[in-house]
Amino acid sequence: MGLRDPMLRNRMIEVTAGGPQSDYPGFTSMAVQSAVDEATRHGGGIVRLDKGVYDAYGPIRLTDRVTLAGAGPETVLRKTDGFKSPFNVDADYGELRAEVADASGFRVGMGLQIFDESQKWGWDESTAVITAVDGNVLRFDRYLERDYRADDGGMATNACPIIEAVDAEQVRVRDLAIDGNKAANEPIGGCRAGGIYLKQARDCRIERVYVRDFNGDGISWQITENISVLHCEVRGCTGSGLHPGAGSHSSQVKDNTCIGNGTAGLFVCWRVQFGEFERNVLEHNAGPGISIGHKDSDNRFAENVIRGNGNGGVYIRPVNAANGANRNKWHRNVIEDNDGFGFFVNAGSMDNELKENLIRDTGAGRQTGDVWLAEGADRFLTSGDA
Numbered sequence: 001m002g003l004r005d006p007m008l009r010n011r012m013i014e015v016t017a018g019g020p021q022s023d024y025p026g027f028t029s030m031a032v033q034s035a036v037d038e039a040t041r042h043g044g045g046i047v048r049l050d051k052g053v054y055d056a057y058g059p060i061r062l063t064d065r066v067t068l069a070g071a072g073p074e075t076v077l078r079k080t081d082g083f084k085s086p087f088n089v090d091a092d093y094g095e096l097r098a099e100v101a102d103a104s105g106f107r108v109g110m111g112l113q114i115f116d117e118s119q120k121w122g123w124d125e126s127t128a129v130i131t132a133v134d135g136n137v138l139r140f141d142r143y144l145e146r147d148y149r150a151d152d153g154g155m156a157t158n159a160c161p162i163i164e165a166v167d168a169e170q171v172r173v174r175d176l177a178i179d180g181n182k183a184a185n186e187p188i189g190g191c192r193a194g195g196i197y198l199k200q201a202r203d204c205r206i207e208r209v210y211v212r213d214f215n216g217d218g219i220s221w222q223i224t225e226n227i228s229v230l231h232c233e234v235r236g237c238t239g240s241g242l243h244p245g246a247g248s249h250s251s252q253v254k255d256n257t258c259i260g261n262g263t264a265g266l267f268v269c270w271r272v273q274f275g276e277f278e279r280n281v282l283e284h285n286a287g288p289g290i291s292i293g294h295k296d297s298d299n300r301f302a303e304n305v306i307r308g309n310g311n312g313g314v315y316i317r318p319v320n321a322a323n324g325a326n327r328n329k330w331h332r333n334v335i336e337d338n339d340g341f342g343f344f345v346n347a348g349s350m351d352n353e354l355k356e357n358l359i360r361d362t363g364a365g366r367q368t369g370d371v372w373l374a375e376g377a378d379r380f381l382t383s384g385d386a
Helices: 006-010 029-041
Strands: 013-018 045-049 052-056 066-069 075-079 084-086 097-099 111-115 126-134 137-140 155-157 163-166 172-179 196-199 202-212 219-222 225-230 233-235 242-245 252-254 257-259 266-268 276-278 281-283 290-292 300-302 305-307 314-316 329-331 334-336 340-345 353-355 358-360 367-373 381-383
Touching: 013 029, 029 045, 029 052, 029 066, 196 202, 202 219, 219 225, 334 340, 340 358, 358 367
Parallel strands: 013 045, 045 066, 052 075, 066 172, 075 172, 163 196, 172 202, 196 219, 202 225, 202 233, 219 242, 225 252, 233 257, 242 266, 252 276, 257 281, 266 290, 276 300, 281 305, 290 314, 300 329, 305 334, 314 340, 329 353, 334 358, 340 367, 353 381
Antiparallel strands: 084 155, 097 137, 111 126, 111 155, 126 137
16 A cells, blocks of 8 residues: 555655554554555655554564654554464574574564574674564574574574665654564564664664663664763663773763663763763663773763762773773763762773762662772763762
8 A cells, every 4th residue: 555645746745554544554563664665665655553552473674764653642653462482403604594493473564683602692692583484494584694593593583673774875763663572572682673773873863762671781882983862761671771892983962861770871882983972861770870991981970870880970980091981071060879979980981071060869878979980980070969
């Protein structure tokens, strides 16, 4: 089914999905992807989603200049229940197939994750979308990234991002909610997935999006430039709330809330530089409020509230001196009632500026110190911190 108005085919278009009167009826990720594909054929456009709960079998893949716009938090993309099976034959680098023991729960269009016990985190997982199920053979659309061994716990699951943009620019996601259904899904790592996942993306914006209960990171962006994450809420995910990483440059992360996630509220991964992180609330996460480390330099953290987190307010990871988290500015943040220290600074980082931060324990007895500096953490300049 296509657009009902043929006059829209020659300009930037608006396509709808969801209810029976929409261009692509159906409360499924398949209907949404069909609407996105229609916009893609026209060089971009707006895909508007009706209110309702959409069953997300696979990732909704966004492309250049496509905006995915819901009708607010009552537009919910909900991950369907998970399924997994070991594979019988090694799944090797560059293949587009895997032979599994039980293919009964897999279907065309479903997201796919492949790993083994030795290669299951970081960049070692492979992700794809299933294109065919032939008996017990799954065929999919992306080459495997590694050699995976059946005798090392090789596994296929339908864990996947809910929204994904890879090698794309000027993507927009706004005014919707994501329900990761974590209790019924397998985990997936933040380098390859998230409730929303961007990779090799440029000039993209995520705004007023609510991510809850994803079995992994809430919002992850890797190898990116000029990504804005604004006015979002990430709650109850098993990984980190927000995860910029892998050389992401000039991120704008402002006015977000990350509460009750399984690791860090904000995990600043490798080589995140020249970002602005302002007015975020990072609260009651199991890990630190902010974790930062390898070459994460020249960023600004201002007016954030970092409260009640499980492994310190700000945790600067250990690195060697050549790879420090250097020249970051920490201004006017409230850092209170975290386990351990307000700032826990391991060796290797230098030239951070701490200015006018409120670092305290309000009586909970959790935050036992303000700033702890390891030997080898040099030139941390403080002024006006309470």
